[in-house]
Amino acid sequence: MNKDRQLLSHIFYQPIQIVTLQEMLNDKAAHFTHPIIVIIYEGQVECTHQGKKIQLSSNSVMLLNDTDDFHLLETGESSGIVIQYCAYGSKTDHLLQDAILIEHGSYRLMNLAKEIEKEADAQGNNPFHLQKLxxxxxxxxxxxLRDNTQQQLWIDKVLHYINLHFREELxxxxxxxxxxxxxEHFSRTFHKHTGHTYSEYLTLLRIRESQKKLLLAMPKLDDLAxxxxxxxxxxxxxxFKELVGMSPTVYYQKSKRVIALNTNxxxxxxxxxxxxxxxxxxPFLEGIEQVLPLQKLKGYEYAITSNYQEITAACPDVIVNYSGGKEKQALLSVAPVFELPCRQLSWREQFGLIADIxxxxxVCxxxxxxxxxxxxHCNYILDQQLGSRRGTAIVWEIGSHQAYCLNSSHGxxxxxxxxDLGFSRPDAIVTKNIEQTGYLTVDIEDIVYFPADYIFVTALPTTDFGKECLLTVLQSEKWRSLTAVQKKQMYxxxxxxxxxxYDPLSTVAQLQKLMEVLTS
Incomplete structure (x- = not known):
């Protein structure tokens, strides 16, 4: 076939459902099976995606390719639409993949979205007008997205290099x-991207690094420099005094005002x-510790954009968080961010480092x-009841559409x-490399293919779809044939x-619950 007669290799997007925010909020059972675009015209909207709470504001757009466990929580007086679409073609475009948030959409973008909403409601005589819009x-x-990607390409590389080499002469x-x-272009773009001049940014990195070192020890100033x-x-x-307002020695000696950006x-x-x-x-922590509303950051897990003013006003000496480049960058001008990578450090190690800070x-x-x-003491009791050889155990968290098997690094x-209790991982998850990945995701109906002596389910689905899938599994012959089910060692x-x-307080409470079911 001649080149000019070859089939076009392009992708085609077709809208298949358009609903307002309020319609989606009212339909609790609604779930999407294809990619969606969430567009907010006015107001503030709270939603969750894969367990993380996200806040959207006026003129913002969010593109989600993976819509599993996406839920609207509250819309208030907000207005906007959700467009579900199908993609057809022999290739995909990476710019429209994964989760993308545009916080300041253009007037034309918002206007087109409103026209799409009107056309969908009108169901006019022209079947191609909606597709055209x-x-x-x-x-x-x-x-x-393309323009932002091209502009940020070199500045992101520069920032990454500076963050690694700020100790050198640059x-x-x-x-x-x-x-x-x-x-000149470097300076303009750098200031627009970071909010700082190059010299200010370099100073910030160096002083924040010295603060982090002073959290753990007080070296000689020349050595620290x-x-x-x-x-x-x-x-x-x-x-240091110009930026922090006190000398390094005073900073080292003072009681630190700490902000924690996650529950653990x-x-x-x-x-x-x-x-x-x-x-x-x-909710678990709120049940065991009463604190003032002003001491709580909004949301189950925080969002920088919605909490930035509160974080700044609190005048912290240190902010504790998991590793996160964007969060660290956004908070650089506020305080040093002491990062504790959750996958690399156990809860004990994180607990110990925070105790050092x-x-x-x-006390730790x-x-x-x-x-x-x-x-x-728990192992002594289990030795009496179960014997010293515990057998295998598996932990499932069952969501709306899939089941998640968790390893130690995910608590x-x-x-x-x-x-702690001597159970081992079943071969079925070991061969799936769970000790490296930390978790395993499977379809709900596939949990029957992961046998273990003990099965623990810590979360059940909340949607009708998930409940129906799980009920089908529990009624299947394959499920009833599992050793844990036959021996009533399924909880x-x-x-x-x-x-x-995944922290000291939760671990103690989880241990108590596990012992209750194992010894009942």
Missing amino acids: FGEMLEVLYNH TREQLAENAQVSP QEVGYREGTYLSRK HTACLLALGITPVLGVYS VDRRE KSWLQQYDEQIA RGSHILYE FMNQYELFYG
């Missing part, structure tokens, strides 16, 4: 030359007897000693079973809020 809107979205001219842009990129301690001390680190602080000036509280090492040591004594009680606990935590 949708195609125009996608073109606007595509151009916006000049604006060197970086501009490496980025193949003029120094050289570690962060300055030649002498007196210059570091002057720059909030719980670590509470276990040490410290209430953070601001923290994220799960707030100078509660002995005593707490862990009491927990280990509790574990020893959910699995860290207690595998690391439906359905306490998502309790088992969500």
